[in-house]
Amino acid sequence: MLTKRDLVVSLITASLTLGMAWTAGALDPIMGTTIFHWQDLEVEATEGAEARRYFEAATATLLRLELRAVTLEPGTSPHPPRPHQQSAEQLIVVKDGTLKVEVGDVAENTAGGVDEKVQRLTSGAAFFLGPNQWHALSNPESEPVTYYVIDWLSPGMMGSR
Numbered sequence: 001m002l003t004k005r006d007l008v009v010s011l012i013t014a015s016l017t018l019g020m021a022w023t024a025g026a027l028d029p030i031m032g033t034t035i036f037h038w039q040d041l042e043v044e045a046t047e048g049a050e051a052r053r054y055f056e057a058a059t060a061t062l063l064r065l066e067l068r069a070v071t072l073e074p075g076t077s078p079h080p081p082r083p084h085q086q087s088a089e090q091l092i093v094v095k096d097g098t099l100k101v102e103v104g105d106v107a108e109n110t111a112g113g114v115d116e117k118v119q120r121l122t123s124g125a126a127f128f129l130g131p132n133q134w135h136a137l138s139n140p141e142s143e144p145v146t147y148y149v150i151d152w153l154s155p156g157m158m159g160s161r
Contacts, residue, residue, distance in 0.1 A: 031057035031065070041069075048076030064088065064153040069095070071146045072139040081136035088153045090129040092137075094121045097145030101127055102136040 034055070041052035049072050056066040070078060081102065092099070099121045120140065121127065129135055139145045 028058040048073045066151040077138040091150040093126040095146040100140045104134040
């Protein structure tokens with residue numbers, strides 16, 4: 001005989017199963033081995049900058065991996081100084097030109113004023129930006145600067161897949 005308890009347990013189990021199936025279907029597909037050609041990339045232009053996104057996708061080991069190339073015109077910045085607004089980590093590699101990088105501590109920034117570290121990165125230089133790290137990027141020179149941005153989000157940063 002089916003008891004009230006059995007019915008409640010069955011409904012909860014069915015609901016959880018349907019919820020997990022729906023969530024699994026909502027996950028991004030896993031990117032496999034892929035080749036990307038510069039001439040095929042769409043240009044996203046903003047005032048003083050151009051960005052080309054190679055990809056933004058889940059991989060076998062990361063919740064999200066993104067690669068893009070950014071070109072800043074002289075005297076411009078991609079955004080105002082701010083904390084890195086996501087839990088992703090970021091690696092920036094300068095291709096051509098000079099990129100001015102300012103980094104500081106978010107806690108110092110919210111307390112009023114950052115003792116920032118300012119560096120000028122030239123061709124071949126790279127820097128790693130951790131989650132929620134205060135930063136600013138700009139082109140201080142008279143020629144454009146082009147750099148690559150690699151962002152990733154791992155299961156350990158936001159929970160598991």
